Amino acid sequence: MANTKSSCLPLYEKVFHKNTYHRALDVIILFLLLCLLFYRLSTLKNHGFAWFLAFLCESCFTFIWILIVNCKWTPLTYKTYPQRLQERIQELPPVDMFVTTADAELEPPIITVNTVLSLLAVDYPVHKLACYVSDDACSPLNFYSLVEASKFAKLWVPFCKKYNVQIRAPFRYFPDSEPSDSSSGELLQDWKNMKKEYEKLSQNIEHAAKRSSLFDLTGEMTVFSNTERMNHPTIVKVISENRGGLSDEIPHLVYISREKRPKHPHHYKAGAMNVLTRVSGLMTNAPFMLNVDCDMYANNPEIVLQAMCLHLGSKNENEFAFIQSPQYFYDRPENLCILNEYIGKGIVGIQGPFYQGTGAFHRRDVVYGLCLDQIEHQGNIVEDELLKKFGNSKEFIKSAAQTLEGKTGGYSSNISRSLDEAHRVADCGYEYGSSWGDEVGCLYGATAEDNLTGLVIHSKGWRSGYCLPIPHAFLGCASPSGPAGMRQQKRWATGLLEILFSKRNPILATLIGKLQFRQCLAYLWILTWGLRSIPELCYIALPAYCIITNSTFLPKVQEPTVLIPLALFVIYKLYTLLEYIQAGLSIRSWWVNNCMARIVTTSAWLFGLVNAALEQFGFSEAVFEITQKIHRPSDVDEVMFDDSPFFVPGTTIILVHLAAWATGLLRLQSQGAHGSGLGDYFCSVYVVLCFFPFLRGLFMTGKKGIPWSTICKSTALALLFVQWCKMMSSVN
Numbered sequence: 001m002a003n004t005k006s007s008c009l010p011l012y013e014k015v016f017h018k019n020t021y022h023r024a025l026d027v028i029i030l031f032l033l034l035c036l037l038f039y040r041l042s043t044l045k046n047h048g049f050a051w052f053l054a055f056l057c058e059s060c061f062t063f064i065w066i067l068i069v070n071c072k073w074t075p076l077t078y079k080t081y082p083q084r085l086q087e088r089i090q091e092l093p094p095v096d097m098f099v100t101t102a103d104a105e106l107e108p109p110i111i112t113v114n115t116v117l118s119l120l121a122v123d124y125p126v127h128k129l130a131c132y133v134s135d136d137a138c139s140p141l142n143f144y145s146l147v148e149a150s151k152f153a154k155l156w157v158p159f160c161k162k163y164n165v166q167i168r169a170p171f172r173y174f175p176d177s178e179p180s181d182s183s184s185g186e187l188l189q190d191w192k193n194m195k196k197e198y199e200k201l202s203q204n205i206e207h208a209a210k211r212s213s214l215f216d217l218t219g220e221m222t223v224f225s226n227t228e229r230m231n232h233p234t235i236v237k238v239i240s241e242n243r244g245g246l247s248d249e250i251p252h253l254v255y256i257s258r259e260k261r262p263k264h265p266h267h268y269k270a271g272a273m274n275v276l277t278r279v280s281g282l283m284t285n286a287p288f289m290l291n292v293d294c295d296m297y298a299n300n301p302e303i304v305l306q307a308m309c310l311h312l313g314s315k316n317e318n319e320f321a322f323i324q325s326p327q328y329f330y331d332r333p334e335n336l337c338i339l340n341e342y343i344g345k346g347i348v349g350i351q352g353p354f355y356q357g358t359g360a361f362h363r364r365d366v367v368y369g370l371c372l373d374q375i376e377h378q379g380n381i382v383e384d385e386l387l388k389k390f391g392n393s394k395e396f397i398k399s400a401a402q403t404l405e406g407k408t409g410g411y412s413s414n415i416s417r418s419l420d421e422a423h424r425v426a427d428c429g430y431e432y433g434s435s436w437g438d439e440v441g442c443l444y445g446a447t448a449e450d451n452l453t454g455l456v457i458h459s460k461g462w463r464s465g466y467c468l469p470i471p472h473a474f475l476g477c478a479s480p481s482g483p484a485g486m487r488q489q490k491r492w493a494t495g496l497l498e499i500l501f502s503k504r505n506p507i508l509a510t511l512i513g514k515l516q517f518r519q520c521l522a523y524l525w526i527l528t529w530g531l532r533s534i535p536e537l538c539y540i541a542l543p544a545y546c547i548i549t550n551s552t553f554l555p556k557v558q559e560p561t562v563l564i565p566l567a568l569f570v571i572y573k574l575y576t577l578l579e580y581i582q583a584g585l586s587i588r589s590w591w592v593n594n595c596m597a598r599i600v601t602t603s604a605w606l607f608g609l610v611n612a613a614l615e616q617f618g619f620s621e622a623v624f625e626i627t628q629k630i631h632r633p634s635d636v637d638e639v640m641f642d643d644s645p646f647f648v649p650g651t652t653i654i655l656v657h658l659a660a661w662a663t664g665l666l667r668l669q670s671q672g673a674h675g676s677g678l679g680d681y682f683c684s685v686y687v688v689l690c691f692f693p694f695l696r697g698l699f700m701t702g703k704k705g706i707p708w709s710t711i712c713k714s715t716a717l718a719l720l721f722v723q724w725c726k727m728m729s730s731v732n
């Protein structure tokens with residue numbers, strides 16, 4: 001009885017967020033921006049170069065603001081009811097879970113192991129789950145760690161379920177989970193045993209890491225002998241197989257290191273994802289696939305149930321192509337928080353969130369290229385067509401046809417059976433002549449493969465869903481600060497521009513595809529990150545330029561029109577501050593992020609733009625540099641320097657403004673009168689405050705100090721700039 005009743009209740013509901021005052025503020029800011037532009041335009045002929053440049057920059061900012069307002073306009077979230085889903089337990093579909101790792105040093109195996117353990121232990125019938133780990137490092141250490149982890153998992157998973165443990169990644173669970181004295185003796189005993197076992201596991205892995213060059217490559221490990229990271233055959237190993245008996249308490253666990261050969265492009269993460277998709281297609285062929293980066297452990301044990309509420313809950317079960325949960329970080333809880341809170345939820349209300357590369361539950365048939373309007377005629381698929389599309393594996397094609405016909409793969413108790421074929425589909429030549437990476441799977445052609453793949457799915461008319469449970473679904477390591485963080489931001493900026501400059505760009509997708517117009521604007525907001533560096537850099541240089549050339553780019557203090565830029569500045573800053581406070585963040589993190597945004601835009605994104613331009617003209621090739629995953633101490637707000645070019649723009653900006661102040665002061669002494677106004681000086685001081693870490697870095701040593709080589713380069717650039725300003729002022 002309860003069953004029939006529960007099957008009528010919805011599995012999720014839409015929650016529209018009323019945001020009248022956000023909208024009002026958004027519109028006020030837009031209005032002020034337009035006033036400013038109008039004022040500039042109407043007074044253009046009375047002013048010089050600075051005025052014109054300010055007009056150009058502000059036009060860009062207005063355009064970006066329109067994109068942002070569009071993103072934020074109709075926020076939406078979904079409320080899910082996993083307990084209702086659980087009451088229909090027999091109907092739960094299988095889910096394949098993918099973890100990608102690519103470097104045993106930058107991505108320590110213990111982190112990957114924790115992610116895998118958290119996935120193996122989620123609240124979902126174990127025999128409906130399979131976990132596939134792709135190791136692009138081809139590291140025996142990774143394999144060894146996973147084998148050890150699977151032994152530990154056989155204790156850990158039952159323990160988590162027995163005591164309903166909330167955080168199922170042991171490295172996050174143990175430090176602060178000691179049961180209180182009042183808890184049952186059994187729990188205390190079990191907890192202590194588990195802790196001891198986990199310590200043993202991490203020690204084993206640590207020891208193995210220390211002697212990893214001397215790994216004993218015998219037995220199971222012989223496959224790793226004579227392998228190099230970029231030159232080795234496919235390795236697929238079933239680490240743990242769930243044969244469906246009662247004693248099998250953990251899901252299937254499979255290790256995959258796809259074939260790599262020096263002359264074959266491997267397409268980085270996208271390539272790894274496609275191999276995972278094919279191997280899992282042969283072994284378990286679940287209709288849904290979750291993928292996470294190796295550092296993104298499942299923080300909410302209900303996450304699979306939550307996502308399934310969305311996938312299975314819509315009336316025709318065809319609403320969403322994928323369900324995305326936002327990225328959050330355990331070591332920097334505030335990072336990305338604002339982005340997820342306002343822009344993220346806003347995009348959910350348009351066509352759905354972007355695919356973020358991790359924390360997403362994809363429908364397998366959509367990944368295989370299914371369009372929304374093809375659902376009706378899934379029945380008649382010709383084998384030849386399939387061969388052309390999916391490559392030359394009869395077995396894989398059989399499974400793909402099943403998927404496209406909507407027949408969900410049943411539970412596979414014997415996955416080792418498919419091992420031979422699995423090796424074949426993971427070979428580096430398998431994709432030649434097929435549609436993998438082009439029409440099928442994760443798409444190639446941009447280092448931001450996630451955005452590209454999601455965009456193409458949206459272009460086919462699909463929507464995506466958003467899963468925002470409490471506690472957060474997945475938590476990972478925050479982006480590092482300093483040079484490594486800059487490299488990551490640069491890769492993103494480049495990768496996003498690669499999409500913008502490609503034939504898959506959102507504008508074409510709206511014109512000839514099914515991408516909604518507002519979703520197109522949302523994509524433009526993210527894809528143009530790299531382009532923003534130019535107006536931002538110009539605007540930051542403007543106050544210095546004006547002070548040096550004794551001109552101004554703002555109305556005089558006594559003119560009433562000065563109120564427009566003043567109001568814009570004050571309202572915008574207070575507005576963003578309010579957003580932080582509403583999200584429960586501190587004023588300090590608001591200020592730090594405000595400064596970091598300026599620094600990243602003018603350095604990492606600038607180099608991202610240069611990089612993307614070079615690629616367009618064939619001078620450089622896209623690479624995916626892996627980001628280091630480490631536990632960081634809490635002084636992460638500090639900007640760390642090295643001699644990479646990333647820190648040249650910031651240092652130059654500081655030097656240029658200091659030079660401007662000196663020029664201004666000298667002029668004040670000699671002439672008294674002044675062409676630049678208070679506004680120019682105020683802006684200059686504000687810029688210096690934003691780039692304060694660089695000012696401090698000039699006088700510090702070690703990682704917090706700017707190296708001499710950078711200072712020299714920046715001084716040369718700053719001198720050039722000052723010289724150019726002088727030239728300009730003598731022309732006028």
Ligand SMILES: O=c1ccn([C@@H]2O[C@H](COP(=O)(O)OP(=O)(O)O[C@H]3O[C@H](CO)[C@@H](O)[C@H](O)[C@H]3O)[C@@H](O)[C@H]2O)c(=O)[nH]1
Binds near residue numbers: 292357450
């Ligand atoms: O050749 C490669 C390179 C990377 N990876 C994996 O890709 C994931 C992401 O790499 P990471 O260095 O952590 O990059 P991030 O910039 O942190 O990743 C973000 O940005 C990527 C590109 O936009 C997305 O793919 C990611 O999901 C998203 O978290 C990791 O699990 C890597 O192991 C591979 O499997 N093979």
Ligand SMILES: [Mn+2]
Binds near residue numbers: 293295627
């Ligand atoms: Mn990452």
